[in-house]
Amino acid sequence: MEAATAVSAFLGTATTTSSSSSSRLAVSPAAWCGARPQPGAARAVASSRATLLVSSPPPSPAPAAAAAHSKVDRSGRFCSPRAARELALMISYAACLEGADVVRLFDRRIKARREPGFVFDKTCVLKYNHMSFGGGPLEVGTEEEAEKLMSQNEEDSANEAELLSAPPKLVYNNFVLRLAREILVAVASRWDKHVDIINKITPQNWKDEPIARILELCILHIAMAEMTSKGTPHQVVINEAVDLAKRFCDGGAPRVINGCLRTFVKDHMNMETSQPVPAESKA
16 A cells, blocks of 8 residues: 555545655655565565565574564553654654654644544554564465464564554553654754755665655654754664664665765764754745
């Protein structure tokens, strides 16, 4: 399913796009990082997260899956800075697709009313794993194991779609909503300046296909804005940005984003922080 469908689920609106990047994304954030099936791979089984290869003889048993790292408060809502960064990324990506202002889009989503009869299952929050990263093809021993993994992928995607369609105030606590908005305000106020810097620090192949790199560019904008506006240690922000790239992007994006942000810190950070930031528009 295209990225526009994921954004529609999150925003609660009909969204359309012809962007070539949409083919890289699926129904929900965790599914966005799914690897494409490799052409010609023998007995490859398509998955929303990775290609499953049925091998013979069976490979050694894989270690047990890590427990979910979702942090929730007593009310059962996300309460971590990572949740705020993911929320900021979803809003930024949706704003790029719609051609909308990121802060206004965030406010519109927050103020959206619940549909009559809507009931949110809070267990979706506990099942969500912010540390579920994409990767290369997975090898399994039998068709049954492949089907089991595909079933788990489908269950995870359905769970994440439930989160995306829920009113944000039911999913995120006030700290997360406040931090996400502050990051988005910084993204908007520094957008033009950071576009110029990003054009200097990104590789040529990204410049040649900017529409196909919307997610990666949004991650750069969010990380650069947080470092220059919030004063978060740059190593923390870089690590978080790399994790977002591992989770939502493909190929060598995490490595490139790591290099771009290190260059930003080395060559542009002092110039950025020495200049005042324009006040948020009240329009």
